[in-house]
Amino acid sequence: MTGSGVTGAPRGVLVPLALAQFICSFAGSNMNVMINDISTDLDTTVQGVQVAITTFLLVMAALMIPGGKLTDRFGRRRCFLTGLLVYGVGALLSAAAPGLGVLILGNSILEGVGTALLIPPVYILTTLLFTETVTRAKAFGAIMAMGGVGAAAGPLIGGLITTALSWRAAFLFQALVVLLIAVLGRRIVDPLPPDPSRPFDVAGAALSAIGLILVVLGIQAADNDIRLMSVLIILGVVVLAGFVLSIRAKERAGREPLIATSMFGNRVANLGLVTQLTQWLLLMGTSFVVATYLQVVRGYNAVQTGVIFTAATLGLLASSLAAARFARRRTQRTLIMTGFFVSVLGVAALITLADRSLDPWAFAPGLLLIGLGLGAMLTPSVTVVQSSFDEDQQGEISGLSRSASNLGSSLGTAVAGTILVANLTGSAYAAAMITLAGVGIAGFTAATFLPRHTVSGRRSGSGVEAG
Known part of the structure; x- marks a missing residue:
């Protein structure tokens, strides 16, 4: 790496990486405004569509850590392009789905697997290619802003497409964006060679995925069978405990586990992961609950529901664009705390104002505040986590970081959605x-337990938080 901070053409590299984060976040929220259309067309229920949405988010969360590890073995560029291919096939299959089962296969499974393959390389490549503090911060800011906009604008774009054409066209839109990313992604050059001899912990990958799936399925079962919910959650916790014992045993035997236990020994990174999980739980939970309430209870169509979410998109865009200026004057801890405070005010406004008025625009102030809050804190949380580890650990921490975010997204839809549905x-x-x-x-x-100041880290251009 040179002092320029970047290898290759930074703008040409950043565009496909940011677009990849956008489309994956878009896929997680755009179906929220299609609930009535999909359930009618496929002869299913609101709960059925909720299962499809939650499963997509859950598959991403369950496979993100294995996806991050595979980048070391097969290369970041190859995993990125393979993920795009799998995702594109899933989008096309979803567009042609004759029933809920095929929709779940295309959207929930294939798009989820594709996302788990392509998203870790986005963050690893950004860390490796952008080595200066300023350029890396701007790159992460652009990627996280596109992710946040994708999630916040998903209901609006999905609503417009669904109303103008059909819900199936929204999946064709995803396929077209994926094709564009693949074309632009040809410019990406992997800064590190793949290591085919790198071992892959199959047992650890299976245990971590199964454990997370059981826990979220247990939460979803809460509205039908409390006993089943308890059994699934307990089984999930037991399997996850087995996963922890498994990786410890591999480390003691001198073998490489799915993820090193040292990943969980960094206090600052752990706090950053908690803030990431709760941010996405708040964002996706709000998106699902408000969109479902507006369509099923208030009777709004897809485009009406999507337009209301414009407030969240504008708020997120405004604070994301100002994030770089904020970061120069405020610590990451301050930005994250402020983001949560503003977001909670937004939720309070959604409860008090929206419930007292039949005017759909009564939802706008709350959604605007949530967008402003999330836009202010998404990038600082990622920076805290990614910058806490050296370059040789970026594959592991990137997978863990994205897993935490997507687990938060799936829990948001599962927990809040289950209460509503x-x-x-x-x-x-x-x-x-x-x-x-x-x-x-x-x-x-x-966030209050994060360190108050930032010091220069061990890596060039890193910002490791001081304890």
Whole structure:
């Protein structure tokens, strides 16, 4: 690496990486405004569509750590392009789905697997290619802004496409964007050679994936069978405990586990991961609950619902664009705390204002505040985590970081969505939003334990937080 901070053409590299984060985040939220259309067309229920959405997010979370490890063995560029291919096939299959089962296969499974393959390389390549503090911060800011905009604008874009054409066209839109990314991605040059001899912990990957899936499925079962919920969650915790024992045993035997236990020994990174999980839980939970409430209870169509979410998109864009200026004057800890505080105010506004008025624009102030808060803190949280580790650990921490974010997304849809779907009324909406407010407060509390100052880290251009 040179003092320029970048190898190759930075702008040419950054565009496909940022677009990849955009489309994956878009896929996680755009279906929220298609609930009525999909359930009618495929002869299923709101719960059925919720399962498809949550499964997509869960597959991403469960496979993100293995996806990050595979980049070391097969190369970051190859995994990125392979992920795009799998994702594109899934999008096309979803567009032609004759029933819920095929939709789950295309959207939830194939798009989820594709995302798990292509997203870790996005963050690893950004860390490796952008070596100066300023250029790396701008690159991460652009990627996280595109991710946040994708999630926030997903309902609007999805609503416009669904109303103008059909919900199937929204998946064709995803396929076209993936094709564009693949064309632009030809410029990407992997700065490190792949290591085919690098071992891959199959048992660890299976245990971590199964454990996470069981826990989230247990949460989803809460509205139908409390006993089943308890059994699934307990089984999930047991499997995850087995995963921890497995990686410790491999380390003691001198073998390479799926993820090193040292990844969990960094206090600052752990706090950053908690803030990432709660941010995405808050964002995706709010998106699903508000979109479902507007369509099923208030009777709005896809485009009406999507337009209301414009407020969140504008808020997120505004604070994301100002994030670089904020970062020069405020610490990452301050930005994350402020983001959670503003977001919780937004949730409170959604509970008080929206529930007292039939005007759909009563939702705008709350969504605007949530967008402003999330835009201010998404990038600082990622920077805290990624910059806490050396370059040779970027594959592992990138996978863990993205897994935490996507687990938060799936939990947001599962937890808040289950509360709402169990009883589609105004009181259930309020209960779901109060739960999300509690999540925001928990994220704020975790952020207060982050260090107050930033010091220069061991890597060139890193910003490792001082304890």
